[in-house]
Amino acid sequence: xxxxxxxxxxxxxxxxxxxxxxxxxxxxxxxxxxxxxxxxxxxxxxxxxxxxxxxxxxxxxxxxxxxxxxxxxxxxxxxxxxxxxxxxxxxxxxxxxxxxxxxxxxxxxxxxxxxxxxxxxxxxxxxxxxxxxxxxxxxxxxxxxxxxxxxxxxxxxxxxxxxxxxxxxxxxxxxxxxxxxxxxxxxxxxxxxxxxxxxxxxxxxxxxxxxxxxxxxxxxxxxxxxxxxxxxxxxxxxxxxxxxxxxxxxxxxxx
Ligand code: ATP
Numbered sequence: 493x494x495x496x497x498x499x500x501x502x503x504x505x506x507x508x509x510x511x512x513x514x515x516x517x518x519x520x521x522x523x524x525x526x527x528x529x530x531x532x533x534x535x536x537x538x539x540x541x542x543x544x545x546x547x548x549x550x551x552x553x554x555x556x557x558x559x560x561x562x563x564x565x566x567x568x569x570x571x572x573x574x575x576x577x578x579x580x581x582x583x584x585x586x587x588x589x590x591x592x593x594x595x596x597x598x599x600x601x602x603x604x605x606x607x608x609x610x611x612x613x614x615x616x617x618x619x620x621x622x623x624x625x626x627x628x629x630x631x632x633x634x635x636x637x638x639x640x641x642x643x644x645x646x647x648x649x650x651x652x653x654x655x656x657x658x659x660x661x662x663x664x665x666x667x668x669x670x671x672x673x674x675x676x677x678x679x680x681x682x683x684x685x686x687x688x689x690x691x692x693x694x695x696x697x698x699x700x701x702x703x704x705x706x707x708x709x710x711x712x713x714x715x716x717x718x719x720x721x722x723x724x725x726x727x728x729x730x731x732x733x734x735x736x737x738x739x740x741x742x743x744x745x746x747x
Pocket of ligand 1: 506511529530531532533534535536537538688
């Protein structure tokens, strides 16, 4: 499958401090790619900069076309959607109105398919249909995450970037939300999934990258990463390492 989205030598700094160092990463059409790593590894920074919300250096290409500047407008125009960690819903608006806002850019561009898209979102998340007139602020954490994903799907994205969709959710809800994410592949939507929940992310992803201290420490097919002893020990909780503090480097044999 052809490459949809690619970062090369991608760096992001906060003032003088570089938080993401020389990252190479690609997402192919319809592929689910996860970025896992401990707290503070730079996952959110990487995603925000790739969406044009933070300045970056290096190259970002969309379908082999290098973008002269990475801006939110350029990314949205190419069909990239971001579901931020904080969900950022409009709490005083209904579920339905939040969804309609997600489809606003398409409506402005003259595409009048918002009802059909909303029905599709309700098909994916029947719980949102039951609660369509409820205010977003009164939804449960899981329902809020579903609404945030549903709102992004209203824009008919080619690539959906998800920042920690499992954060703060009970394990059963995490599974439900990630099953939906896995199902996006069949709808032709590629996914870049940032997760601290490495086990859940590697179960649904095709490929993964391990980000540590702003750099890619390991990458490969998700199945291989899930079996890699360093990942198992550091991120999957079967050894002494902890996902919050561990690094793959520490687990490497001295050379
Ligand atoms: P988490 O899983 O805890 O969300 P993360 O992998 O997403 O962590 P980032 O939030 O991207 O990590 O943070 C990467 C580094 O950049 C951290 O050292 C963090 O302190 C720093 N950082 C993040 N936001 C800012 C900011 N606005 N200004 C300065 N430094 C920042």
